[in-house]
Amino acid sequence: MDIGSLKSFLDERADEYEYTADADASELTSFRCGGKVRLAVSPKSTRSLCALLRALTEACIRHDVIGLGTNVLVDDGGYDGVLVITSLMTELTIDGETLTAECGRGITSCASAAQKAGLSGFSFAFGIPGSVGGAVAMNAGAYGGEISDIILSADCWDFGERRIVTLDREALSLGYRDSVIRRGGLVVLSAKFGLQKGDPDAIFAEMTDFMNRRREKQPLSYPSAGSVFKRAPGHYTGKLIEDAGLKGVRIGGAEVSEKHAGFIINKGGATAGDVKALVELVTSRVYEKFGVVLEREIIYL
Ligand SMILES: Cc1cc2nc3c(=O)[nH]c(=O)nc-3n(C[C@H](O)[C@H](O)[C@H](O)COP(=O)(O)OP(=O)(O)OC[C@H]3O[C@@H](n4cnc5c(N)ncnc54)[C@H](O)[C@@H]3O)c2cc1C
Structure with a gap:
């Protein structure tokens, strides 16, 4: 399969994917610059994302996975491959004190959902503009908190094993803006976060304080x-x-x-x-x- 036949693969599954050929990197990244991306593909579900990753691996087509593009810079010469964008995968559920979110969900919106459910622990992420997948890969953090403080596990596509694996916090090997995901071979599909019961008003006040500090300093x-x-x-x-x-x-x-x-x-x-x-x-x-x-x-x- 080459990129041409990949387009046919995607056309046959139009309800599972959106894609743009020769997409402007400036529209995919928060830096608003960079060249053309040969093919930007957004799967709509975990199943579609895994099927795409499998197809790309089997066809040896160059690819990378991004979330909301808030920590990447695409070269002016463009990206001659398939950029897989997770931003349409946004399911979120809360069960007791556990919040589970798909990789494309914004972490700021996870923080808001946690606050509304009266769960504390996610406030530090309020205002970070990235996705769950990007935040886990980067071990995003701010104001004394980071993803490693709250993550329980992440379901990932394992390129080597060509199947979904669940990595617990230890296996994710989260360090300062680093994780096992950064070293390649894994794509975050969803993540589970362990939170604690808290007072929604107090959590809201903390989030507002963090956002105000961002607006003031950034x-x-x-x-x-x-x-x-x-x-x-x-x-x-x-x-x-x-x-x-x-x-x-x-x-x-x-x-x-x-x-x-x-x-x-x-x-x-x-x-x-x-x-x-x-x-x-x-x-x-x-x-x-x-x-x-x-x-x-x-x-x-
Ligand atoms: C105004 C502003 C403020 C910011 N403030 C902070 C801050 O306070 N703290 C902080 O830590 N960061 C901050 N960031 C940086 C950025 O938002 C975070 O690093 C965020 O976690 C990146 O998420 P993303 O979805 O945008 O990732 P992307 O930029 O899309 O990707 C970043 C990296 O993660 C990888 N990746 C993305 N999704 C997946 C996935 N599903 N599976 C595997 N790998 C994946 C990509 O391949 C890439 O290597 C800020 C950025 C901006 C623009």
């Missing part, structure tokens, strides 16, 4: 992928970048945010090349000035 009115770099041990990365005199520095349409130096924003018309050049500039200036090696958090596709 340049949310511009496209970005959040913090570009990981926290450097013993340092505040944003402060290092600011102290290196880089706030407001611009290459093309990409700019080191004046509001939060850890963010690179798309001020309008930025290319992925502009962003990458700015990432390199920041990395080398911070190293020259402080001898600290910044590690990139955002993922290049």
